[in-house]
Amino acid sequence: MFDTEQERNRIKNLEALKKQNIDPYPYKFSITHTIKETREKFDSLSSGKTKVKIAGRLMAIRLHGKSTFANIEDETGKIQLYFKKDSSLNYDILKLFDTGDIVGCEGTLFKTRTEEITIFVDTFNMLAKSLHPLPEKWHGLQDKEKRYRERELDLIMNPEVKEIFLMRSKIISEIRNFLDKKEFIEVETPVLQALYGGAFATPFETYYKALDRNFYLRISDELYLKKLIIGGFHKVYELGKDFRNEGLDRFHNPEFTFMELYEAYSDYNDMMTIVEKLFEHLLKEIKGSNTLEFEGKKINFKRPWKRIPFFKTIQEKTGIDFIGKERKEIFESAKSLGIEVEKQATTGKILEAIFSKIIQPDIIEPTFVIDYPKDISPLAKSKRGNDKLVERFEPIISGMEIGNAFSELNDPIEQLARFKLQQKLRDKGAFESQPLDESFLASLEIGMPPTGGLGLGIDRIVMLFTNSASIRDIILFPQLRT
RNA sequence: GGGCCGUUAACUCAGUUGGUAGAGUACUGGAUUUUUAAUCCAGGAGUCGCGAGUUCGAAUCUCGCACGGCCUACCA
Numbered sequence: 152m153f154d155t156e157q158e159r160n161r162i163k164n165l166e167a168l169k170k171q172n173i174d175p176y177p178y179k180f181s182i183t184h185t186i187k188e189t190r191e192k193f194d195s196l197s198s199g200k201t202k203v204k205i206a207g208r209l210m211a212i213r214l215h216g217k218s219t220f221a222n223i224e225d226e227t228g229k230i231q232l233y234f235k236k237d238s239s240l241n242y243d244i245l246k247l248f249d250t251g252d253i254v255g256c257e258g259t260l261f262k263t264r265t266e267e268i269t270i271f272v273d274t275f276n277m278l279a280k281s282l283h284p285l286p287e288k289w290h291g292l293q294d295k296e297k298r299y300r301e302r303e304l305d306l307i308m309n310p311e312v313k314e315i316f317l318m319r320s321k322i323i324s325e326i327r328n329f330l331d332k333k334e335f336i337e338v339e340t341p342v343l344q345a346l347y348g349g350a351f352a353t354p355f356e357t358y359y360k361a362l363d364r365n366f367y368l369r370i371s372d373e374l375y376l377k378k379l380i381i382g383g384f385h386k387v388y389e390l391g392k393d394f395r396n397e398g399l400d401r402f403h404n405p406e407f408t409f410m411e412l413y414e415a416y417s418d419y420n421d422m423m424t425i426v427e428k429l430f431e432h433l434l435k436e437i438k439g440s441n442t443l444e445f446e447g448k449k450i451n452f453k454r455p456w457k458r459i460p461f462f463k464t465i466q467e468k469t470g471i472d473f474i475g476k477e478r479k480e481i482f483e484s485a486k487s488l489g490i491e492v493e494k495q496a497t498t499g500k501i502l503e504a505i506f507s508k509i510i511q512p513d514i515i516e517p518t519f520v521i522d523y524p525k526d527i528s529p530l531a532k533s534k535r536g537n538d539k540l541v542e543r544f545e546p547i548i549s550g551m552e553i554g555n556a557f558s559e560l561n562d563p564i565e566q567l568a569r570f571k572l573q574q575k576l577r578d579k580g581a582f583e584s585q586p587l588d589e590s591f592l593a594s595l596e597i598g599m600p601p602t603g604g605l606g607l608g609i610d611r612i613v614m615l616f617t618n619s620a621s622i623r624d625i626i627l628f629p630q631l632r633t
Numbered sequence: 634g635g636g637c638c639g640u641u642a643a644c645u646c647a648g649u650u651g652g653u654a655g656a657g658u659a660c661u662g663g664a665u666u667u668u669u670a671a672u673c674c675a676g677g678a679g680u681c682g683c684g685a686g687u688u689c690g691a692a693u694c695u696c697g698c699a700c701g702g703c704c705u706a707c708c709a
Contacts, residue, residue: 156677156678160660218665233668291645293644297701395708401703493707
């Protein structure tokens, strides 16, 4: 710490301030306006010579002998300051201020001869001394690793980053608005779980000392939320973090934000409508339009979205009807299509690999892929009229899965059979099959109404809205190696 | 997991065939009372990611490791 020349200079300035009885870290400073307000109200503030008090980070300082210009920024914008030796009360301590310092000042507004709104500073105060030099003013902070690891510096130097996270916040708040208006109740269920479930994924494990046993961080909220439907709530949702002990890439972070909702007396068709309307709402509120630009493609979200059946779509592309086919045959077909899968892959897993390789990348417009294989959907109800499929869909946009939804299986006897099938698959080596959850089965026996359930990946939605190529650009502190 | 690329001053980046480590910004000192990527003059600043090896000599060549980026695979 403090081992570079620039850091030592800042320490010297800090000590000099202290010597003049100036606290470099005072407790409070009351502003009269934000920078944005100051600019917006320039006419009335400047004509009355009204004193304004503002605060922010010193981003640039230009000394001209007996006068000095500086730029400061707060969350709302930036503004220029002007100091004059004869008029600014404490002009001489200016040389102890460095870029990066948090400062407050009081003064009146005027425009320079180039029409720039500027504060003529009467008095100024150190609010927090910065001991770390800022990155270069012109190129900013470019190094991706540093930007992710030191996001606070990234936010200071790259204004577009702030915009992304403001939009993320707005998206999440509009999702809540949308659901609240539809009378969904927001609930909180355990993150720390004795048994994980609701998705196919490897969990993070942890040890709970008081109970002397291992716990898991949740991989999904599904089973607890269904218990609430059983308990009598009609519409519930939860918006929070799930955790999956898997690889890192530009679409995956080990902790990610997911929204799950469940609605009694509904099915997966109703869930499709909710997805369509939710996106319509988000686009209207955030973009003021019905289209998005993502990775150079214009995406139109006009209702209704396309619905394409999982098996039929594969058949149209390959000429092969996989419904009801034996595993061996499916495995060979995958091979001949040039798709490699693990030896112990289940039929559903092979089919999903085929789908995600040869169909999914070409789905650009918002599309519901519907009616999935049963063995990869143990919590979904069988499809009406075709017992080999389930009523499940995934919304796909620009080749990206952004969620998952079912008509929820509510027959406890069939659910037990599905869990047992999962157990069998697990014994054959499919380690990510869903564990049998006795507690959930017991709850189902009490009776769950017909229910539609939906999960949406919030991070992926934020990627779409902010046209971000990597999940790391839309998570404030993404996981990196330590 | 595999492939390719990268890591040099606080930041953004050059660095030729292996021969004393460079620029711009930032910083320090000086000049400068409407500048705004201010300007002018002078100056300081480096574990060249880490560790081995080859060599008289390595930022540069070789090997290993770490971290990152892109692609690919896996993660339904």
